Amino acid sequence: MDAADLQGQFRLGECLIEPGDSRITGPAGSFVLEPSHFALLGCLASHHGEAVSRFHLRQCAWPEGGGSDQALRAGIRALREALGGSARDRRYIVSVGRDGFALVAHFEMLPPEPAATSVVPLDVLPAAGRRSLGGRLYAFAGELRRRSVLKVTSAYCIGMWLALQVAEIMFESLYMPDWWMTALAILAVLGLPIVAVLAWSYEITPGGIVLDDALSGRIQLPRARRSIAPALVTGVTLMAAVTGYAWWHAIDTQTIQAAESVGLEPSAQSIAVLPFVDMSPDGSAGYLGDGLSEELSSDLAKLPGLRVAARTSAFAFKGNAVDVRTIGSRLGVRYVLEGSVRREAERLRVTAQLIDASTGFHAWTESYDRPWDDLIGIQQEISGAIARKLRAVLTPELEQQLHSAPTDNPRAYDFYLAGLSAMRQSGAFSQLEVAEGQFKRALESDPGFARAQAGLCRVAILKYERTGATEYVHEAEAACRAALDADPTLKETEMALGRLYLASGRHEQAEAVYRSLLRRSPRDAEVRIGLGRALVHSKRTEEAEQSLRAAVVVEPGYWQSYNALGSFLFTAGRSAEAAEAYTRVTELTPGNPTGFNNLGAARLAAGQLAAAAQAFEQSNRIEPSRSAYGNLGTVYYYLGRLNESEAMFSKALELAPEDYQLWFGRADARWYMPQRRDLANEDYRRAAAHAERMLAVNATDAETWAILGYVYGRLDEKDRSLRYLQRALEIGEELPYVNYFAAIAAADRGDREESARLAGRAIELGHSQVLVTADPALKGVPIARLARAAGTNDGPGDAPAR
Numbered sequence: 001m002d003a004a005d006l007q008g009q010f011r012l013g014e015c016l017i018e019p020g021d022s023r024i025t026g027p028a029g030s031f032v033l034e035p036s037h038f039a040l041l042g043c044l045a046s047h048h049g050e051a052v053s054r055f056h057l058r059q060c061a062w063p064e065g066g067g068s069d070q071a072l073r074a075g076i077r078a079l080r081e082a083l084g085g086s087a088r089d090r091r092y093i094v095s096v097g098r099d100g101f102a103l104v105a106h107f108e109m110l111p112p113e114p115a116a117t118s119v120v121p122l123d124v125l126p127a128a129g130r131r132s133l134g135g136r137l138y139a140f141a142g143e144l145r146r147r148s149v150l151k152v153t154s155a156y157c158i159g160m161w162l163a164l165q166v167a168e169i170m171f172e173s174l175y176m177p178d179w180w181m182t183a184l185a186i187l188a189v190l191g192l193p194i195v196a197v198l199a200w201s202y203e204i205t206p207g208g209i210v211l212d213d214a215l216s217g218r219i220q221l222p223r224a225r226r227s228i229a230p231a232l233v234t235g236v237t238l239m240a241a242v243t244g245y246a247w248w249h250a251i252d253t254q255t256i257q258a259a260e261s262v263g264l265e266p267s268a269q270s271i272a273v274l275p276f277v278d279m280s281p282d283g284s285a286g287y288l289g290d291g292l293s294e295e296l297s298s299d300l301a302k303l304p305g306l307r308v309a310a311r312t313s314a315f316a317f318k319g320n321a322v323d324v325r326t327i328g329s330r331l332g333v334r335y336v337l338e339g340s341v342r343r344e345a346e347r348l349r350v351t352a353q354l355i356d357a358s359t360g361f362h363a364w365t366e367s368y369d370r371p372w373d374d375l376i377g378i379q380q381e382i383s384g385a386i387a388r389k390l391r392a393v394l395t396p397e398l399e400q401q402l403h404s405a406p407t408d409n410p411r412a413y414d415f416y417l418a419g420l421s422a423m424r425q426s427g428a429f430s431q432l433e434v435a436e437g438q439f440k441r442a443l444e445s446d447p448g449f450a451r452a453q454a455g456l457c458r459v460a461i462l463k464y465e466r467t468g469a470t471e472y473v474h475e476a477e478a479a480c481r482a483a484l485d486a487d488p489t490l491k492e493t494e495m496a497l498g499r500l501y502l503a504s505g506r507h508e509q510a511e512a513v514y515r516s517l518l519r520r521s522p523r524d525a526e527v528r529i530g531l532g533r534a535l536v537h538s539k540r541t542e543e544a545e546q547s548l549r550a551a552v553v554v555e556p557g558y559w560q561s562y563n564a565l566g567s568f569l570f571t572a573g574r575s576a577e578a579a580e581a582y583t584r585v586t587e588l589t590p591g592n593p594t595g596f597n598n599l600g601a602a603r604l605a606a607g608q609l610a611a612a613a614q615a616f617e618q619s620n621r622i623e624p625s626r627s628a629y630g631n632l633g634t635v636y637y638y639l640g641r642l643n644e645s646e647a648m649f650s651k652a653l654e655l656a657p658e659d660y661q662l663w664f665g666r667a668d669a670r671w672y673m674p675q676r677r678d679l680a681n682e683d684y685r686r687a688a689a690h691a692e693r694m695l696a697v698n699a700t701d702a703e704t705w706a707i708l709g710y711v712y713g714r715l716d717e718k719d720r721s722l723r724y725l726q727r728a729l730e731i732g733e734e735l736p737y738v739n740y741f742a743a744i745a746a747a748d749r750g751d752r753e754e755s756a757r758l759a760g761r762a763i764e765l766g767h768s769q770v771l772v773t774a775d776p777a778l779k780g781v782p783i784a785r786l787a788r789a790a791g792t793n794d795g796p797g798d799a800p801a802r
């Protein structure tokens with residue numbers, strides 16, 4: 001549309017625009033605009049529905065070059081106030097990206113005003129000139145026929161009925177889950193009002209799909225109704241989407257509850273292998289009991305039709321005097337295998353007993369008294385006996401697998417089991433180094449021992465995840481490559497490789513690894529968790545949530561399934577749901593510090609500072625960790641207890657000196673203590689150095705880009721700060737925490753308006769308003785007013801620490 005076409009009167013939404021008088025008349029009153037401001041409106045109207053750059057708008061309003069960004073912003077504010085009654089009203093003019101605006105209200109040119117004629121009010125027309133109720137209904141039915149509403153909706157109903165009939169047959173033969181049929185039925189019902197509204201409002205013509213003008217004359221669609229037809233269609237669509245989401249969420253909740261109830265009546269082909277108790281006189285064979293249990297779990301998991309509880313969940317009961325029936329209920333299994341090992345000199349005695357968790361009675365028991373180097377043989381005999389007792393399918397190929405030894409060297413196997421035991425310890429970092437040493441000794445005894453090589457790969461990845469030290473990524477790559485060369489089919493290697501790809505930002509490769517594993521192990525919760533995490537990083541959130549919820553269904557007693565689901569919900573800003581999942585973790589494993597730490601993070605994100613502190617303190621009581629210390633430091637920061645915050649971050653740094661988030665967390669606390677401002681700058685520099693190394697490994701981490709942008713701003717590197725923040729927003733504009741740090745950086749620069757906008761965006765995406773308003777960095781920024789305008793409240797947050 002050319003600007004010359006806008007000389008006559010036109011409408012924008014509820015407002016009348018009179019170009020001759022530069023006047024806007026609407027619900028907010030009548031306004032006469034400055035020439036430059038009216039020129040802005042004309043420029044936007046001539047590009048109605050399109051983004052117009054700031055540069056082009058300045059040229060239109062100030063062709064002589066006198067316009068500035070500040071003048072442009074003032075003009076946009078004036079137009080918004082005249083059109084909507086508020087300078088923050090976004091119904092007429094919206095911001096597009098960081099460099100443009102668009103006019104989005106309904107636009108309608110008005111015909112020239114006709115000569116004045118006498119108008120007879122409707123209420124004084126003779127009664128004969130009006131239609132009776134029956135006549136109006138008859139006319140309405142005719143309009144429905146003319147617009148083909150009945151024909152279209154009837155065709156839709158018949159089509160969906162046929163689709164549901166076909167789906168009912170096909171889904172069953174394809175082994176689709178029951179909820180697929182329910183979802184299809186929901187979509188069919190929600191689609192009906194949308195189809196009816198579309199059929200009434202639009203028609204298909206040779207020129208394309210256009211708004212029906214009701215030219216038949218039977219029921220003339222008034223102009224105001226035509227103007228709201230697109231909005232009506234959009235409203236019905238949004239209503240259907242919201243209803244569908246609520247319905248879908250109810251289905252997911254029922255699925256989880258059904259999965260948990262399955263744990264009360266488990267299948268007869270389900271088992272959990274508990275750690276074997278060390279009965280040796282000197283207590284030195286604990287690693288043998290743990291290792292034997294883990295290897296037995298791996299062997300039994302190969303049997304088709306037999307569901308084996310996750311090793312991590314089973315090991316949570318180690319050392320706890322819990323009734324076997326309670327264990328079976330929590331893990332969702334019918335049978336529990338427990339036992340003991342006793343090693344004296346060169347002799348080894350192993351006792352194993354299979355218990356029916358539904359009754360508490362023994363179903364099978366056996367003792368083995370052999371030389372210590374026959375541990376592999378004992379393991380194979382136990383696996384075979386359990387398979388026969390549970391009537392698992394034991395084909396010749398599977399029997400051969402159960403009787404194939406991972407190594408012929410008993411000493412190498414002994415070192416390997418010791419390494420597994422050390423790697424499983426979640427306490428001091430030194431245990432990972434012990435595990436690494438044991439795996440290396442195993443490889444010295446048997447250089448072709450693939451599982452020991454895979455163990456080295458897993459240790460290197462755990463080191464990287466705990467410390468953030470990038471050199472461990474290179475170690476992991478080398479170890480995984482060697483493990484693949486030794487045995488490309490080993491599941492442990494592929495799982496470690498998937499974690500490595502995730503840690504280094506190679507999400508497509510990680511997805512490929514987990515999908516390959518899923519085809520072979522569809523009931524493996526760890527595989528589904530890994531796939532879900534890969535899909536999250538690829539921003540396919542619906543598929544990711546589906547995979548993570550499937551992990552809960554296939555392994556309802558596995559705490560990691562709930563933990564992974566909670567992490568997903570937490571990152572998505574759904575902290576109330578995340579807290580429910582984390583609470584389930586603490587119920588399944590009450591001695592697990594991770595569950596309480598994550599529960600505290602969800603409560604912190606929701607702004608529940610006191611409850612969050614209690615959860616973090618409980619986590620530290622069970623086992624001190626850098627994560628719980630760091631999160632406590634964050635809580636104290638928001639509470640204004642800066643000295644205690646500094647102390648907590650210092651304790652965390654003693655455990656993980658290369659974690660950049662801990663360095664910048666302590667720097668934040670010191671920044672607001674004038675006597676420690678120099679120390680804060682030193683911490684910011686260390687944080688930046690470590691974060692840069694993280695980006696060298698994974699350049700897709702938007703949060704790290706945002707933190708660096710914020711940190712460089714405080715180090716007075718303004719240009720670098722802006723570049724990093726721009727990059728963070730490019731790849732993570734939908735992440736609450738990215739917008740939050742960008743808001744702090746803007747506040748540090750003195751740009752209060754931009755800071756308020758970004759802070760409001762963070763709250764809108766799910767970050768806690770309690771935390772945003774408690775942050776001293778955002779003091780004086782009108783966040784609460786912006787949040788109310790956006791229609792938000794104290795919602796869930798996104799991350800456990802600043």
